[in-house]
Every structure is written in structure tokens, then in C-alpha cells.
Amino acid sequence: MNWLGYGPCIRKARTDGYKESDRRMTAGAFGILRCVTTGSKAEGLTSVLESDIDVMVIVSGFVCTEDGVNYSSLPNEIAVFKIYTDICYHGHCRLLLERRSSMVYRFV
Incomplete structure (x- = not known):
């Protein structure tokens, strides 16, 4: 080899x-x-x-979590997105904003 x-x-x-x-x-x-x-x-x-x-x-400054994950211990400067896979095809997901942060980047 x-x-x-x-x-x-x-x-x-x-x-x-x-x-x-x-x-x-x-x-x-x-x-x-x-x-x-x-x-x-x-x-x-x-x-x-x-x-x-x-x-x-x-x-x-961003975190993606699944259902059932407690994100309350994360600092408020971190935006939290939740991944939903129940209503999507396999290998795909919906990404929804759960908690906003003070800083949001335009490209996100």
C-alpha cells in the first residue's frame, strides 16, 4: 500500500x-x-x-440541540436552535430557533 x-x-x-x-x-x-x-x-x-x-x-455562539435536551444552563449569549426530525425525510431535519442571543450574525 x-x-x-x-x-x-x-x-x-x-x-x-x-x-x-x-x-x-x-x-x-x-x-x-x-x-x-x-x-x-x-x-x-x-x-x-x-x-x-x-x-x-x-x-x-450557536448550539443545536435535540428534543429533550435542557439548555437552561447555557449562557444567554448563546443562541439555541432545536433540531426536529419527526416531520422530515431521513437524513434531513428542521432547524428552529428556540432562544435568541444578544448577537445574531447576518449569515445565520
Whole structure:
């Protein structure tokens, strides 16, 4: 597998490279966003131009909860969204605002 580019050392180097890329993207967002590479790239299975890039973007100041989760212990500066999956297709959900915060970003 080493000859093909899928050995453990090469996969480790790829994951380290993607983590460094995530760190740089997060640093450029000034603490508002956090970027995390997911999927085959995060596992080091594919090289840079071999496949698509899956990136999860985490916005600070927001929390998504499911039914039955008590969010009263969270600070008031955090907006709370509730995920409803009962009336949706599998793999989809409705995201409804449960509690507003003092700071609301336009893109949300």
C-alpha cells in the first residue's frame, strides 16, 4: 500500500496537512468560525486533487440541540436552535430557533 500512496505514514502526513489547513482557515475567521475537514480527506485516504473536500464550519455562539435536551444552563449569549426530525425525510431535519442571543450574525 505504501507504493500506491495509501500507507500509514502517508495517510498520517495527509491528515496532519489537512489539520494545518483547518487551523489556518480558522485563524483567518477571527474566532467567529471554526473549520474542520471531514470525510475521506480527514482520514487521509485521498490526496489533494483526488476527491472533493468536505469541510464542517462551526459558528461560535450557536448550539443545536435535540428534543429533550435542557439548555437552561447555557449562557444567554448563546443562541439555541432545536433540531426536529419527526416531520422530515431521513437524513434531513428542521432547524428552529428556540432562544435568541444578544448577537445574531447576518449569515445565520
